[in-house]
Amino acid sequence: MAVAVEADLVQIGGLRGYGGDDQPDPDLLRACVHCGMCLPSCPTYRLTGQEMSSPRGRLWMMKAVGDGRLDLLDPAFDEQMYQCLNCRACEAVCPSGVHYGPLVEAARQQLETHRPRPLPQRVARRVGIAWLFRDARRMRAAVAALRFYQRSGLAAVVRRAGIPRRLGLADLEAMMPPVSRRALVPGEERWVPAHPERSVALFNTCMMGTVFADTNRAAARVLAHNGSAVDVPVGQQCCGALAVHAGMMDEARDLARTNIDAFEASGDDHVVVTAAGCGAALKEYGHLLKDDPAYAGRAERFSARVRDVSEELGAVGGGLVPPTRPVRRRVTYQEPCHLAHAQRITIQPRMLLAAIPGLELVEMRESSLCCGSAGIYNLIRRAMADELGDRKAGNALATGAETVVTANPGCAMQLRTSIRRAGGGADVRHVVDLLDEAYGGEAAGRAGSWACDRARTKSDAVPAAAD
Amino acid sequence: MDQTTLVARLEAVVGPTGVFHRPADLLVYEYDGSVDGAVDTARPAAVVLPTSAEQVAAVVRIANEAELPVVARGAGTGLSGGAVAQRGGIIVSLSRMDRILDVDRDDRTALVEPGVINLELSEHTLPGGHFFAPDPSSQKACTIGGNVAENAGGPHCLKYGVTTNHVLGLEVVLPDGRIVWLGGRAAHTPGYDLTAALVGSEGMLGIVTKALVRLTPAPEATLVLLAAFGDIDGASQAVSSVIAAGVLPAALEMMDALTIQAVEPAYHAGYPLDAGAVLLIELDGATDEVRETGEEVAALCAAAGATAVRAATAKAERDLLWKGRKMALAAMGRLAPNYYLHDTVVPRSKLPITLRRVGEVAREFDIPIANVFHAGDGNLHPLMLFDRRERGAVERVLAASNELLHFCVSPEIGGALSGEHGIGTEKRDHITLVYTADDLAAMAGVKNAFDPRLTFNPEKLFPKGYMCGEVRALRAQALAQKHGIYAF
Ligand SMILES: Cc1cc2nc3c(=O)[nH]c(=O)nc-3n(C[C@H](O)[C@H](O)[C@H](O)COP(=O)(O)OP(=O)(O)OC[C@H]3O[C@@H](n4cnc5c(N)ncnc54)[C@H](O)[C@@H]3O)c2cc1C
Ligand code: SF4
Ligand code: SF4
Numbered sequence: 001m002a003v004a005v006e007a008d009l010v011q012i013g014g015l016r017g018y019g020g021d022d023q024p025d026p027d028l029l030r031a032c033v034h035c036g037m038c039l040p041s042c043p044t045y046r047l048t049g050q051e052m053s054s055p056r057g058r059l060w061m062m063k064a065v066g067d068g069r070l071d072l073l074d075p076a077f078d079e080q081m082y083q084c085l086n087c088r089a090c091e092a093v094c095p096s097g098v099h100y101g102p103l104v105e106a107a108r109q110q111l112e113t114h115r116p117r118p119l120p121q122r123v124a125r126r127v128g129i130a131w132l133f134r135d136a137r138r139m140r141a142a143v144a145a146l147r148f149y150q151r152s153g154l155a156a157v158v159r160r161a162g163i164p165r166r167l168g169l170a171d172l173e174a175m176m177p178p179v180s181r182r183a184l185v186p187g188e189e190r191w192v193p194a195h196p197e198r199s200v201a202l203f204n205t206c207m208m209g210t211v212f213a214d215t216n217r218a219a220a221r222v223l224a225h226n227g228s229a230v231d232v233p234v235g236q237q238c239c240g241a242l243a244v245h246a247g248m249m250d251e252a253r254d255l256a257r258t259n260i261d262a263f264e265a266s267g268d269d270h271v272v273v274t275a276a277g278c279g280a281a282l283k284e285y286g287h288l289l290k291d292d293p294a295y296a297g298r299a300e301r302f303s304a305r306v307r308d309v310s311e312e313l314g315a316v317g318g319g320l321v322p323p324t325r326p327v328r329r330r331v332t333y334q335e336p337c338h339l340a341h342a343q344r345i346t347i348q349p350r351m352l353l354a355a356i357p358g359l360e361l362v363e364m365r366e367s368s369l370c371c372g373s374a375g376i377y378n379l380i381r382r383a384m385a386d387e388l389g390d391r392k393a394g395n396a397l398a399t400g401a402e403t404v405v406t407a408n409p410g411c412a413m414q415l416r417t418s419i420r421r422a423g424g425g426a427d428v429r430h431v432v433d434l435l436d437e438a439y440g441g442e443a444a445g446r447a448g449s450w451a452c453d454r455a456r457t458k459s460d461a462v463p464a465a466a467d
Numbered sequence: 468m469d470q471t472t473l474v475a476r477l478e479a480v481v482g483p484t485g486v487f488h489r490p491a492d493l494l495v496y497e498y499d500g501s502v503d504g505a506v507d508t509a510r511p512a513a514v515v516l517p518t519s520a521e522q523v524a525a526v527v528r529i530a531n532e533a534e535l536p537v538v539a540r541g542a543g544t545g546l547s548g549g550a551v552a553q554r555g556g557i558i559v560s561l562s563r564m565d566r567i568l569d570v571d572r573d574d575r576t577a578l579v580e581p582g583v584i585n586l587e588l589s590e591h592t593l594p595g596g597h598f599f600a601p602d603p604s605s606q607k608a609c610t611i612g613g614n615v616a617e618n619a620g621g622p623h624c625l626k627y628g629v630t631t632n633h634v635l636g637l638e639v640v641l642p643d644g645r646i647v648w649l650g651g652r653a654a655h656t657p658g659y660d661l662t663a664a665l666v667g668s669e670g671m672l673g674i675v676t677k678a679l680v681r682l683t684p685a686p687e688a689t690l691v692l693l694a695a696f697g698d699i700d701g702a703s704q705a706v707s708s709v710i711a712a713g714v715l716p717a718a719l720e721m722m723d724a725l726t727i728q729a730v731e732p733a734y735h736a737g738y739p740l741d742a743g744a745v746l747l748i749e750l751d752g753a754t755d756e757v758r759e760t761g762e763e764v765a766a767l768c769a770a771a772g773a774t775a776v777r778a779a780t781a782k783a784e785r786d787l788l789w790k791g792r793k794m795a796l797a798a799m800g801r802l803a804p805n806y807y808l809h810d811t812v813v814p815r816s817k818l819p820i821t822l823r824r825v826g827e828v829a830r831e832f833d834i835p836i837a838n839v840f841h842a843g844d845g846n847l848h849p850l851m852l853f854d855r856r857e858r859g860a861v862e863r864v865l866a867a868s869n870e871l872l873h874f875c876v877s878p879e880i881g882g883a884l885s886g887e888h889g890i891g892t893e894k895r896d897h898i899t900l901v902y903t904a905d906d907l908a909a910m911a912g913v914k915n916a917f918d919p920r921l922t923f924n925p926e927k928l929f930p931k932g933y934m935c936g937e938v939r940a941l942r943a944q945a946l947a948q949k950h951g952i953y954a955f
Pocket of ligand 2 (some may be wrong): 031032033034035036037038039055056059090093094095096097098797800
């Protein structure tokens with residue numbers, strides 16, 4: 001059998017195989033005994049009933065490419081590696097502990113390196129994923145512009161003219177919730193309880209620091225209420241999850257190094273995250289940078305400090321400070337994949353909700369099935385994402401909930417759109433939004449249970465938000 | 468019929484999204500849940516995903532015209548290669564026929580399509596106080612159609628019986644493309660019990676398109692005991708004394724030290740890591756009765772040398788204990804990249820001697836063997852762990868397995884070849900160990916009555932070469948009649 005190495009691509013018997021860095025690890029692949037136990041948990045298999053859209057099928061294809069039985073650039077392979085939501089449900093249920101996430105990410109990296117993409121796609125990826133997310137200031141400016149657009153009346157005019165539809169941006173536009181008034185800028189705000197017991201570093205994240213900045217503030221207040229002094233360290237950037245999911249590993253590694261640098265000043269403090277997708281990515285920096293001698297150890301240590309906000313609050317010494325203000329509402333909880341599957345956190349958010357007086361939690365069917373958001377999946381794989389969104393909205397609305405609670409910005413946007421499309425009136429909130437409400441929100445600060453200090457450095461400041 | 472015409476004809480029946488034929492798509496239909504090496508992979512010519520019995524029937528008729536074999540597929544969790552298209556042809560995947568059509572609480576029956584997942588049927592009916600009793604360890608993924616075809620069993624079949632005891636009627640597409648109903652709601656149907664003939668037929672007699680199954684009332688109380696022993700001998704002893712005392716547990720399962728090592732780190736079910744073996748014993752029934760029997764069984768275990776006995780009544784705790792057991796097989800990937808397992812059944816009284824022999828074989832052939840099995844009905848699953856990249860490993864495993872099989876079915880032990888996983892391609896060449904030529908001929912007669920052209924799931928069950936040799940005469944006769952020899 002002829003083995004030729006050409007342009008970094010190993011060819012066996014005329015089929016192109018993996019080449020260069022970031023190949024799907026054959027040992028990880030071998031752990032799959034193709035038992036099929038993961039099939040029913042996989043959203044794409046649930047919708048299609050077809051084996052290639054199942055975790056087992058995708059793993060088999062990855063193995064086949066490695067074994068020289070399938071061409072790396074076979075369209076079917078490309079299709080499946082990207083139809084996968086990377087929701088990691090398969091990983092959470094696999095009895096043999098197959099580490100699926102890193103495998104599909106490596107497969108995508110292989111495709112990205114070796115596959116020619118049409119120019120418009122290349123540009124969109126460079127701008128959308130690499131440029132916009134490379135610098136938090138760009139994101140804040142973009143979101144400020146969006147807020148201006150939403151509130152100035154321009155949105156109504158533009159929509160009436162059908163412009164978003166013509167630009168193919170209608171989905172993105174419809175998904176956007178009302179944007180928080182002020183972005184949260186690292187270094188500008190700090191929350192200190194009267195008697196701090198510990199300090200934590202809040203990870204700002206692209207969406208939570210802008211569109212959902214008020215939710216991030218709510219998280220900080222809730223943490224402060226429970227004895228933590230909360231800082232938002234300067235210099236932090238996007239977590240890199242979108243880049244990892246898109247197979248752009250070098251971009252992701254760049255961001256990871258920047259974040260590790262930014263958070264090292266805060267010592268061993270926990271890095272608290274309010275976006276499940278970012279939390280999962282941060283917890284995997286150890287894996288992402290394992291081949292970088294300067295950063296491997298530091299990445300491991302950084303990842304070990306990362307906590308989802310519900311995880312952090314679920315573990316506060318002496319238990320959670322009991323919230324006292326009733327929030328009389330029926331809610332249901334939608335598990336973000338990257339919380340439930342990638343981080344295996346399912347009990348804490350429910351415990352936090354149960355601690356809120358007056359709140360009634362009704363479980364929905366299939367609460368851990370992906371809602372179809374999955375990073376930017378809902379923008380690039382519209383049909384499947386919509387189908388998952390409709391299924392989710394149906395299950396959520398069937399509980400009679402007035403509020404759907406989740407813990408990830410992507411899910412929040414997807415849920416919002418899906419519920420609207422289903423004609424439902426339920427709103428979508430983060431766990432900490434409700435908890436903050438039960439603690440008395442900003443008013444509690446004025447009552448002295450913690451103080452918010454706004455006079456911080458301006459080193460990371462943005463152009464003033466447009467309003 | 469050339470490939471293009473075939474695909475076009477199939478698409479006309481199920482639509483373009485219901486047919487797969489690109490090589491890369493067919494690649495993922497070349498396996499099922501069975502073990503690498505023990506079953507060869509094979510690619511079909513096309514895969515069809517129908518949504519109704521009529522579509523299935525139309526596909527079968529097209530296959531007949533094209534003279535292609537037809538292989539039914541559920542979730543592909545089978546362990547004997549049943550869903551692998553050994554001679555190519557068309558795979559009919561029932562995964563899109565997954566509706567629960569009707570639940571009749573008064574009659575305690577459910578009418579389901581074949582692609583319904585076993586556990587989801589129980590989850591659907593449990594709020595009303597019923598469940599579907601057959602509970603293969605794969606129940607989270609496997610389908611009712613696959614259960615019927617393999618006559619699947621599970622831990623709770625000790626008390627409740629296997630799949631065949633829970634199937635009342637079947638809608639079936641026959642190999643000539645006709646749709647028939649076998650059995651029905653009535654407790655007794657006159658004439659041949661053809662429903663029973665279909666159960667366990669491994670997709671070789673017909674394709675199930677609807678199943679009318681029995682639902683079982685959920686018991687008032689359930690108790691799970693976890694008993695730890697220093698060694699397997701002690702655990703086997705306890706099994707014998709529990710059964711001898713006349714107790715009928717809902718389930719009685721054994722796991723040895725190696726299995727515990729694979730499962731405990733993954734599920735933290737609470738199996739003691741230092742035990743030589745553990746028993747999981749589930750008791751169910753009326754609350755008082757369960758409590759009393761629980762005490763009796765705990766005492767019997769202690770007398771047999773149990774080092775610890777723990778009781779779980781809360782559902783979450785019971786589920787966790789079971790999760791470890793049910794996931795054991797699939798968790799073996801944590802210990803070794805490959806495993807090979809047996810499914811032999813031995814009389815319960817022969818358990819201790821058989822398990823001792825398993826230990827000897829492991830040493831003689833230098834292969835780690837994990838034991839996790841349905842102790843209550845003597846259904847063994849010795850799992851041989853290996854790495855097929857290691858030279859000679861596969862040969863050693865096959866030799867060891869041959870040794871064990873012969874031991875289990877020897878007159879001294881009097882065991883059977885397969886408890887629940889079916890014969891498929893995997894054990895077809897061993898079937899002559901348990902059946903005489905006349906036994907096989909009787910079975911071939913049934914096959915021939917249903918499928919004279921031998922198109923449904925060829926190369927299964929019967930030893931290699933058998934159907935073409937022995938049944939050639941019958942086949943010729945059938946071909947002459949062209950449209951089959953059905954008399955009903
Ligand atoms: C981890 C694991 C644990 C297991 N534990 C058990 C256990 O405890 N007990 C047990 O009995 N089995 C067990 N099995 C084996 C397997 O799950 C069962 O045999 C199951 O019934 C197969 O169902 P399936 O839907 O996956 O069928 P498939 O594997 O797809 O098919 C199995 C056979 O059924 C035929 N078939 C499928 N659907 C139909 C249909 N609609 N009409 C006609 N024929 C059809 C196929 O042609 C094939 O011959 C286990 C498997 C695994 C991987
Ligand atoms: S990924 Fe895990 S659960 Fe899925 S087939 Fe492979 S071993 Fe089984
Ligand atoms: S990550 Fe999600 S979509 Fe992808 S294979 Fe696993 S379960 Fe399916």
